[in-house]
Amino acid sequence: MNFETKVIHGGTQEDPATGAVVPPIYQTSTYHQQELGGNAPYEYTRGENPTRFAVESVMASLENGKYGYAFSSGMAAIHAVMTLLHEGDHLVMGNDVYGGTFRLVNSILAELGVSYTAVDTADPDAVAAAIQPNTKMVYLETPSNPLLHVTDIQKAADIAHDAGAMAVVDNTFASPYNQTPLDLGADIVVASGTKYLGGHSDTVSGFVVTSDTDLADKIKMIQLSIGAVLSPQESFLVQRSLKTLALRVERHNSNAQTLAEWLNEQPEVQKVYYPGLPGTPDYEIAKQQMRGFGGMISIELQDGLDTKHFVENLDIFQLAESLGGVESLIEVPAVMTHASIPREVRLENGIKDELVRISVGVENVDDLQADLAQGLAGLH
Ligand SMILES: Cc1ncc(COP(=O)(O)O)c(C=O)c1O
Structure with missing residues (x-):
């Protein structure tokens, strides 16, 4: 089956x-x-x-x-x-x-x-x-x-x-x-x-x-x-x-792929972490062992840009812990999901204070992209 x-x-x-x-x-x-x-x-x-x-x-x-x-x-x-x-x-x-x-x-x-x-x-x-x-x-x-x-x-x-x-x-x-x-x-x-x-x-x-x-x-x-x-x-x-897991995850995958590729081109974004972006060892392994690359993306903004302002001023992406739901969420691991890890351990492991984690939902991807675009534009 x-x-x-x-x-x-x-x-x-x-x-x-x-x-x-x-x-x-x-x-x-x-x-x-x-x-x-x-x-x-x-x-x-x-x-x-x-x-x-x-x-x-x-x-x-x-x-x-x-x-x-x-x-x-x-x-x-x-x-x-x-x-x-x-x-x-x-x-x-x-x-x-x-x-x-x-x-x-x-x-x-x-x-x-x-x-x-x-x-x-x-x-x-x-x-x-x-x-x-x-x-x-x-x-x-x-x-x-x-x-x-x-x-x-x-x-x-x-x-x-x-x-x-x-x-x-x-x-x-x-x-x-x-x-x-x-x-x-x-x-x-x-x-x-x-x-x-x-x-x-x-x-x-x-x-x-x-x-x-x-x-x-x-x-x-x-x-x-x-x-x-x-x-x-x-x-x-x-x-x-x-019963709807396959339908939902397929959409999470495609929305996240589109947004990761788009974020990767934005001047305000310094780094995008997404296994579906070619050119990394993560991608090569993911391609072999995964059917899709998932709905999670993490990003780092350019130095000096206000992460707090960005995550608080989106209309569709809600500032919340957790992930994997139909609605898109955004969070800052250092302050939220990963706050229980001592700061020095976090930094040692590459989780910067400014890292932003995005759980891409199943909404219309154009709406999601427009929301991120207005959030990035608001940083200037
Ligand atoms: C990868 C991962 N494993 C386990 C957990 C813990 O699950 P729960 O919050 O359902 O206890 C989480 C929660 O965010 C998680 O992200």
Whole structure:
């Protein structure tokens, strides 16, 4: 089945109990057990819920995996994956990952005795050099947030596997429409469903997908034990959104490509970060492993131009955190999404104070370009 068909027919798309073409919202915490100790398939919603199972199975299908798990946020999903690590283990992770992921690793995990080395995962030699005898996981985002660097997933996964570690990819920015890391050697895919999967800036969710039965059993146990599950209502909303994922992401891709090329020509713009712009190593790898280049662009304005004025004076692009919704958003990572990373670490990793991140929505691209044009003109 092709992706555009799987979003509609993959996984569990109808209610086995009634044949309803849409899985209903099973808004229940518990289930009547017919027999004491009878091992009923549904006992308690933290463990089993048909609406959550439905969205989990579709996500597994879209990521070309066998097992999917839905969490109450992307961070809850990432935390579940990080819980596979134990005291004394070492983690190699990307140096421009989402700020919340960095905070989780740098604070909570560090306190639990898990050490880490942050490297530019786009450089395979840097990944290999960071491996230690106790490295158990290589964790990366590609394209990364917010610099849109692209890591060769197959190469990073091979390095991890040679060291006896697992490879985990945060697929939030690409979405499974643009990229399926499990096909490129990753053991686990994690994603914030709050972004492209939910797609309408109205739900918060997270997903973990794997084809490895042992890892799946562990993640399921962690999901049940820690309990950060996706609610039936939210599961329903995400499943509904997934049906239009292909249509939406195709439009995000084409709008972003047009705007990135246009921004690249504007005198007020010093640098454009977008994997779909030829002439960079990111582009060469993205071309091989991605179906589309995604809807995220980052830019740096020329020195001396007022970034604050620019992001506050657009009409369509709203100044807001998050990404991947149908509406276009703009933000300054240093002040907003990545403020939890210490400034010196941020600067070391190339995330300047003035960097602007743009989540290109699915509006008419001419309107979006006109809005950016008036914003740039207003800087003079
Ligand atoms: C790449 C990436 N991963 C994970 C997360 C965390 O997801 P959530 O906000 O759903 O917890 C985000 C949030 O912005 C993100 O951008």
